Amino acid sequence: xxxxxxxxxxxxxxxxxxxTLSCSPISGHRSVSWYQQTPGQGLQFLFEYFSETQRNKxxxxxxxxxxxxxxxxxxxxxxxxxxxxxxxxxxxSSSQTGVNHNEQFFGPGTRLTVL
Amino acid sequence: xQSVTQLGSHVSVSEGALVLLRCNYxxxxxxxxxxxxxxxxxxxxxxxxxxxxxxxxxxxNGFEAEFKKSETSFHLTKPSAHMSDAAxxxxxxxxxxxxxGKLIFGQGTELSVKP
Numbered sequence: 001x002x003x004x005x006x007x008x009x010x011x012x013x014x015x016x017x018x019x020t021l022s023c024s025p026i027s028g029h030r031s032v033s034w035y036q037q038t039p040g041q042g043l044q045f046l047f048e049y050f051s052e053t054q055r056n057k058x059x060x061x062x063x064x065x066x067x068x069x070x071x072x073x074x075x076x077x078x079x080x081x082x083x084x085x086x087x088x089x090x091x092x093s094s095s096q097t098g099v100n101h102n103e104q105f106f107g108p109g110t111r112l113t114v115l
Numbered sequence: 116x117q118s119v120t121q122l123g124s125h126v127s128v129s130e131g132a133l134v135l136l137r138c139n140y141x142x143x144x145x146x147x148x149x150x151x152x153x154x155x156x157x158x159x160x161x162x163x164x165x166x167x168x169x170x171x172x173x174x175x176n177g178f179e180a181e182f183k184k185s186e187t188s189f190h191l192t193k194p195s196a197h198m199s200d201a202a203x204x205x206x207x208x209x210x211x212x213x214x215x216g217k218l219i220f221g222q223g224t225e226l227s228v229k230p
Contacts, residue, residue: 004158033216043205043220056217090158094216102147102166102209104216106158 002027004093004107012113018079021110025072025093031055032074033104034066037088046089049074050096078112086114117142117208121221129229134178134193136224138206141187148189149207149218150180159205165189176200201228 005024013019025032033056034046045058049068066076072093078085088111092104122137140146147166151159163174170182180191189206203225207218 031216033218035218035220042222043207043218045217045219048216050216058217092159092216092218096216102216103149103161103164104218105161106151108156108158 004091004105006089006091006107006110008110009108010111010113012115013081014115015081015083017081018077019081019112020075020077021089021091021112023074023076023091023093023107025074025091026105029093029095029105030072031094031096032068032072033092033094034074034076035090035092036060037090037109038086043090046076081114083114085112087112117144117146117210117219119206119208119219119221121204121206121224123224124222125225125227127227127229128196130198131195134191134196134200134226136191136204136206136226138180138189138191138221139187140189140206140208142208142210144210146208146210148180148182149209150174150178150189150191151205151207153203153205153223155202162191162204196226196228198228198230201226 007022031050033048048056052068063079068074088109090109092106094104118141120139149164150162163172165182173179206221
C-alpha cells in the first residue's frame with residue numbers, strides 16, 4: 001500500500017497571500033487529520049475530517065480551513081498568511097475502523113515558509 | 116481534556132547504553148497512548164501504541180513502553196542505544212471513546228547517541 005502523500009513538499013509565500021496544501025491518505029482510510037509543527041509550539045492538532053465532514057477541530061483561527069473529498073483526499077487552506085504560519089504541516093490518515101482504528105499514519109509534510 | 120508532558124527536551128546517551136524517555140499523560144477518558152519518532156525532514160513514524168490489554172508494549176527497533184495507570188506514565192525504553200536511534204521522539208494521547216483522529220502530543224524529546 002502506498003503511504004500518505006502530501007503536495008507540495010516545500011512552499012514559499014509572502015504575507016497576506018493564501019495557500020492550499022494537499023494530502024492523499026492511504027487507500028481505504030476515511031479519516032484525515034492535519035497538524036502544524038513549529039519549534040516553539042511543537043505539534044498542534046488543526047482539524048480532522050472523516051467522510052467529508054469535519055469531526056474535530058483544534059484551537060486555530062478561522063484563517064485555517066480544510067475540506068475532504070469523496071475519495072478521502074483532503075486539502076487545507078490558510079488565508080491571509082502571517083509570518084507565524086511558517087511551519088511544517090503534517091497530514092495523517094487512519095482507518096477509524098477495526099482494532100487499529102486510532103493508529104495514524106503520517107505523510108512527510110509540507111514545509112511552508114512565509115516571507 | 117487531555118495533555119502530555121515529556122520530561123527532558125534533550126537526552127544524550129552513549130551507544131550501547133539504556134535509553135529512557137519519559138512521558139506522563141492526563142486524560143479524562145481511558146487513553147490510547149502512542150510513541151512516534153521523527154527523523155530530520157521527515158514525517159512521524161509510529162514506534163508503538165497502547166490501546167487495551169497488556170500494559171507492556173513492544174514496538175519496532177527494539178523499543179518498548181509500559182503503561183502505568185497509577186502513575187499516569189508511558190515511558191519509552193530501549194536496552195541498548197544505537198547510533199541510528201538519534202532522532203526526536205514524541206509521546207501522544209487520544210481518547211478511547213471515538214475521539215477520532217485527534218492526537219495530543221508532548222513537546223518532544225531529542226535523543227542524541229554518542230559513539
